[in-house]
Amino acid sequence: MNAVLHHKGVLWGFRTTLLLYMLLLIILPIAGIYVQSLSGGLGVLVESLTEPLAWQSVWLTIRLAFMAAVINVAVGTVSAWVLHRYSFPGRTLLNSLVDLPFALPTAVGGLMILLLLGPNSWVGQLADSMGLRIVFAEPAIVVAMVFVTFPFVIRAVQPLLEEADRSQEEAAHTLGASKWRTFFQVLLPQMRPGIISGGMLAFSRALAEFGAVVLVAGNIPGKTLIASVYIFGEIESDNPQGAAAVSVILLTLSFLILWLINTLQAREGRS
Amino acid sequence: MHIEVRDLNKWFGQYHAVRNVNFSIEPGQLIGLLGPSGGGKTSVLRMLAGLERPDSGEIRFYDKVVNDVPPQERGIGFVFQHYALFKHMTVFDNIAFGLTIQKWPKDRIRARVAELLELTGLSGIEKRYPHQLSGGQRQRVAFARALAPEPQLLLLDEPFAAIDAKIRKELRSWLKSLIDRVGITSIFVTHDQDEAIEVADEIMIIQQGSVEQKGTPWDIYKTPQTPFVAEFIGESTILTNVHTLKGFDSTSAWPNSKALIRPEYIEVGRVGELRLASASERGIVKALHFRGSEWLVEVAVGELTLKTYRTLENPVLQIGEEVQVLVHRIYLFNEDDHWVMENPLKEDPMPVHI
Amino acid sequence: MTSRPPRISRTGKSLIGFTYMLFIVLLLVPLLQIVFGAGKQGMGSFTQSLLRPEALHAMWMTFSVVVVVTLLNTFFGILTAIVIVRGDWLGRRVRQLMNSIIDLPFAVSPVIGGFMIVLLLGPHTVLGAFLAKVGMPVVYAFPGMVLATLFVTFPLMVREVVPVLQEIGTQQEEAASLLGAYSWTTFWKVTWPSIRWGVTYGVVLTIARSLGEFGAVLVVSGNIINKTQTMTTLVYQDVDNFNIAAANSVSLVLAVGSVTLLLLMEWAKKRKGVQADAH
Numbered sequence: 001m002n003a004v005l006h007h008k009g010v011l012w013g014f015r016t017t018l019l020l021y022m023l024l025l026i027i028l029p030i031a032g033i034y035v036q037s038l039s040g041g042l043g044v045l046v047e048s049l050t051e052p053l054a055w056q057s058v059w060l061t062i063r064l065a066f067m068a069a070v071i072n073v074a075v076g077t078v079s080a081w082v083l084h085r086y087s088f089p090g091r092t093l094l095n096s097l098v099d100l101p102f103a104l105p106t107a108v109g110g111l112m113i114l115l116l117l118g119p120n121s122w123v124g125q126l127a128d129s130m131g132l133r134i135v136f137a138e139p140a141i142v143v144a145m146v147f148v149t150f151p152f153v154i155r156a157v158q159p160l161l162e163e164a165d166r167s168q169e170e171a172a173h174t175l176g177a178s179k180w181r182t183f184f185q186v187l188l189p190q191m192r193p194g195i196i197s198g199g200m201l202a203f204s205r206a207l208a209e210f211g212a213v214v215l216v217a218g219n220i221p222g223k224t225l226i227a228s229v230y231i232f233g234e235i236e237s238d239n240p241q242g243a244a245a246v247s248v249i250l251l252t253l254s255f256l257i258l259w260l261i262n263t264l265q266a267r268e269g270r271s
Numbered sequence: 272m273h274i275e276v277r278d279l280n281k282w283f284g285q286y287h288a289v290r291n292v293n294f295s296i297e298p299g300q301l302i303g304l305l306g307p308s309g310g311g312k313t314s315v316l317r318m319l320a321g322l323e324r325p326d327s328g329e330i331r332f333y334d335k336v337v338n339d340v341p342p343q344e345r346g347i348g349f350v351f352q353h354y355a356l357f358k359h360m361t362v363f364d365n366i367a368f369g370l371t372i373q374k375w376p377k378d379r380i381r382a383r384v385a386e387l388l389e390l391t392g393l394s395g396i397e398k399r400y401p402h403q404l405s406g407g408q409r410q411r412v413a414f415a416r417a418l419a420p421e422p423q424l425l426l427l428d429e430p431f432a433a434i435d436a437k438i439r440k441e442l443r444s445w446l447k448s449l450i451d452r453v454g455i456t457s458i459f460v461t462h463d464q465d466e467a468i469e470v471a472d473e474i475m476i477i478q479q480g481s482v483e484q485k486g487t488p489w490d491i492y493k494t495p496q497t498p499f500v501a502e503f504i505g506e507s508t509i510l511t512n513v514h515t516l517k518g519f520d521s522t523s524a525w526p527n528s529k530a531l532i533r534p535e536y537i538e539v540g541r542v543g544e545l546r547l548a549s550a551s552e553r554g555i556v557k558a559l560h561f562r563g564s565e566w567l568v569e570v571a572v573g574e575l576t577l578k579t580y581r582t583l584e585n586p587v588l589q590i591g592e593e594v595q596v597l598v599h600r601i602y603l604f605n606e607d608d609h610w611v612m613e614n615p616l617k618e619d620p621m622p623v624h625i
Numbered sequence: 626m627t628s629r630p631p632r633i634s635r636t637g638k639s640l641i642g643f644t645y646m647l648f649i650v651l652l653l654v655p656l657l658q659i660v661f662g663a664g665k666q667g668m669g670s671f672t673q674s675l676l677r678p679e680a681l682h683a684m685w686m687t688f689s690v691v692v693v694v695t696l697l698n699t700f701f702g703i704l705t706a707i708v709i710v711r712g713d714w715l716g717r718r719v720r721q722l723m724n725s726i727i728d729l730p731f732a733v734s735p736v737i738g739g740f741m742i743v744l745l746l747g748p749h750t751v752l753g754a755f756l757a758k759v760g761m762p763v764v765y766a767f768p769g770m771v772l773a774t775l776f777v778t779f780p781l782m783v784r785e786v787v788p789v790l791q792e793i794g795t796q797q798e799e800a801a802s803l804l805g806a807y808s809w810t811t812f813w814k815v816t817w818p819s820i821r822w823g824v825t826y827g828v829v830l831t832i833a834r835s836l837g838e839f840g841a842v843l844v845v846s847g848n849i850i851n852k853t854q855t856m857t858t859l860v861y862q863d864v865d866n867f868n869i870a871a872a873n874s875v876s877l878v879l880a881v882g883s884v885t886l887l888l889l890m891e892w893a894k895k896r897k898g899v900q901a902d903a904h
Contacts, residue, residue: 014708015708015712017704018701018704018705021701021705022705022726025775026726026729026730026779028745029738029741029742029745030729030733030741032741032744032745033737033740033741033744078640078643079647081640082640082643082644083644085637086640086641088633088641090645094644094645094648096887096891097648097652099887099890100652100656100883100884102830102833103833103883103884103886103887104656104837104879104880104883105836105838105839105857105860105876105879106840106857107837107839107857107858107860107861108659108857108860108876108879109655111659111864111872112655112658112659112876113655114869115655115658115659115662115869115873116654116655116658146651147652150651204731204732207734208733208734208735208736210734210736210840210843211735211837211857211861214861215861215864228734228735228736228840229736231734231736231740232736232843232844235736235740235743240740240743240744244740244744247734247740250737251732251733251734251737254732254734255729255732257732258728258732259725262725262728320799320803322799322803341802342799343802343803343805343807344805345803347803348803349800349803351799352796353796355794355796355797355799355800356797356800357815357818358793358797358818359818359819368801368804368806369804372805372806372810373805416804417803417804419804420804
């Protein structure tokens with residue numbers, strides 16, 4: 001019995017509408033990709049995946065997304081801690097800025113990086129004079145991924161810090177633990193679930209990122225062509241088979257991560 | 272309102288929360304559902320309210336089966352454990368909610384709410400929001416809100432659980448006198464025996480989904496009908512070898528039975544202090560605990576350790592002191608049976624008339 | 626929160642300095658770059674690139690998608706959240722499954738999200754061909770763009786409302802029903818006031834996401850000028866055509882919109898917090 005969902009007819013209508021909506025919007029399309037990838041038989045799927053450009057793009061994406069996630073874990077943890085622990089002028093402003101990458105269209109983010117680090121900017125020219133390539137090369141892709149996934153770790157760690165009892169830290173001090181020791185043995189374990197799930201979310205989002213990367217990567221096949229751009233290219237050149245094959249790899253990987261995060265969170269919630 | 276419950280059953284998945292519950296309640300009574308947490312009391316209450324559907328059995332109000340009547344139409348007032356006040360509404364709006372639903376005219380609503388504010392002693396704070404109230408005030412608001420539409424039956428789920436111990440006692444007697452004044456049939460759930468004994472006209476003891484006993488607090492205390500009730504109500508010690516106690520040697524005839532002894536079944540005094548010397552026996556004071564208004568004395572009698580009270584009026588005992596112990600009665604039980612046994616030696620063979 | 630140390634150690638100061646640097650370099654400078662970039666080319670060129678017919682049309686498309694998606698997503702999002710938290714008639718297993726399904730769009734690359742719709746409803750499919758015949762083509766048309774954006778934004782509203790519903794519990798709703806209120810009244814008078822700031826936050830998130838959606842829309846819309854081009858896909862095309870100045874102008878408009886939304890987000894979050902504290 002339930003106070004809001006009481007009426008029988010309303011209930012039936014709710015259920016049907018909702019299940020249909022979820023089926024049509026989410027389940028059917030996702031299933032469609034898997035079906036498409038196998039529609040030519042397993043052989044065709046394997047063939048599409050052994051295409052060097054395909055697996056190179058997948059591997060490149062995983063590698064760079066992992067780098068971006070590691071960077072975010074490092075700077076995100078420190079930022080979250082600083083924003084929580086210290087009060088200093090501008091703290092509220094910085095805290096609001098964290099969400100900027102979520103609010104900003106990814107294409108705009110890509111353009112910003114292009115303008116900032118591109119061949120016409122002073123950073124780009126400086127790098128050029130040192131023989132480094134930023135834009136249309138791997139560094140720009142990592143920067144784009146870091147930018148887009150920046151909020152994840154911070155936003156996952158912050159609530160844990162809010163919840164954490166300051167007295168635990170104080171207890172460690174009274175027991176003679178130094179500041180660094182307290183940080184590593186008391187604070188870090190408290191932040192760990194957030195660091196892990198935030199890092200994994202960042203990784204999975206970086207794997208999927210398209211808008212910011214497509215503008216700065218240069219998309220040179222086999223070199224700076226990441227998976228989602230590869231998929232886009234295959235769709236554009238009317239090769240749904242190839243697109244579906246890479247999509248399936250990327251999707252499965254993302255679902256695995258999502259599942260991992262959920263199990264981890266469920267376990268945290270129970271303990 | 273006359274309430275009749277027959278063979279009520281409720282399952283939550285595999286868990287049999289309410290088992291074959293039967294009872295009837297006369298109009299105007301104040302009933303306490305007492306029992307350990309998770310024993311099914313709240314489920315019974317929620318089924319009466321229509322918030323939960325019974326899996327089998329009948330609930331009758333005024334001889335009419337109400338199983339299929341939705342909560343909106345049962346005309347019941349319900350006070351939730353944590354009050355469930357509408358957080359975004361003022362005290363006034365909370366109390367007026369049921370009346371607005373019934374589309375009372377505005378001036379009548381105002382009059383009725385004012386009346387209830389007066390009755391619950393909340394006048395002057397009707398513009399506040401729930402988070403600005405103390406625990407006791409919230410409880411009063413919840414109470415006023417439930418009473419506003421003039422229900423026939425008032426259900427209260429652990430009404431005092433969320434209140435500080437100190438105010439709790441005050442609120443208890445306030446609630447009892449208020450319910451008496453309004454004259455409404457009421458049922459409340461509690462796991463606190465003091466609360467049930469103090470407030471209820473009748474107590475129903477519920478354990479593992481079944482009603483163990485129903486009766487006035489005095490009846491239940493005096494003649495518990497199951498070992499569970501005997502143990503649950505009041506303080507007690509459970510002993511196995513009571514046949515060693517003076518006057519209870521005949522209990523050796525029931526070798527598998529256990530005895531339950533309450534502190535108030537036992538009298539303790541310095542040698543010569545007790546009147547029925549012939550029925551008493553010797554013991555040694557093992558420990559003394561000051562309980563604020565009395566002493567709790569632990570006495571060793573042979574192999575057994577008994578607990579009893581001693582008033583502060585009598586001379587203070589010392590640990591190790593030899594004392595006289597008189598056991599007035601014990602409550603015996605085994606798997607099949609249970610009975611109260613008075614000390615046969617108390618019938619003084621040579622009464623002294625003064 | 627209240628007992629912060631009064632003095633900040635040297636380590637603390639350098640950490641704060643680091644955080645400031647990070648935020649300035651990673652977030653603020655790029656944002657200002659867009660502003661100055663547009664300023665450098667001058668007001669005339671800025672308005673000129675915005676007044677191009679394709680730019681005006683793109684703005685109109687973006688606006689339409691945002692409005693339709695926000696309305697639909699808010700409605701279905703609230704409905705889904707209520708069913709997941711309160712729909713005990715569905716059984717725990719089913720609701721847990723629904724709960725996991727909701728997060729799936731988070732894990733799907735937007736490009737794939739668009740591709741899925743093309744596969745399912747594209748002109749080569751039976752359903753797509755049929756819909757095109759009856760005059761309602763989905764792919765390379767407005768409905769497809771809405772669908773793609775709905776897919777991407779679906780979790781946002783649900784994820785905001787579910788925790789609030791769980792937190793407020795069922796007792797207030799039960800109290801209302803015992804006082805005679807039926808579902809509809811209970812929802813509007815008791816449930817809605819409790820979830821409204823969560824919903825507001827969800828709406829702002831949905832607007833932000835649908836305003837900025839790029840990958841999924843790019844694939845589904847085909848990026849046809851003056852027909853299915855949105856602001857974000859226009860930026861992409863301008864960059865592709867090396868018309869950086871025009872891209873910059875459109876981006877500035879988008880960025881201003883995003884920053885406004887960011888401020889709204891902060892405001893809604895604060896209100897949500899105030900409501901959560903007022904227990």
